[in-house]
Amino acid sequence: MKFSDAEWAVMNAVWTQPPASARDVLERTQPDTAWAYSTVRTMLARLVEKGALSVRKRANTSLYEPLVTRGGARRAALRSLLNNAFDGTVGPLIQHMVADEKLSPRDRETITRMLAEAEKEAGRAE
Structure with a gap:
């Protein structure tokens, strides 16, 4: 929506x-x-x-x-942005956000932790 x-x-x-x-x-x-x-x-x-x-x-x-959750609406909006502005690929979106937006130390720490967890999950799946 x-x-x-x-x-x-x-x-x-x-x-x-x-x-x-x-x-x-x-x-x-x-x-x-x-x-x-x-x-x-x-x-x-x-x-x-x-x-x-x-x-x-x-x-x-x-x-x-x-009737819709805030999280569901956010996911739909992000998916639309990702598909329309970034050809459906997450990497360029994250690169843009890191380069152009002011990230707090807490935001950087959260992103680093999430990437490390994703790396672990990818290693388990292989």
């Missing part, structure tokens, strides 16, 4: 603390956007149509809950 930047903002607001009303989403996105309440309602309705959110009524309020 693909999300626009605005849809990512809405989904992140819902994932933060579900269920969420349109007012909750507006408040959670307000520091970074100048959206009107009606804009948030429209985006929520579109995400329901896409199958990313469910909606239920409680009194006069519509409450939205995610």
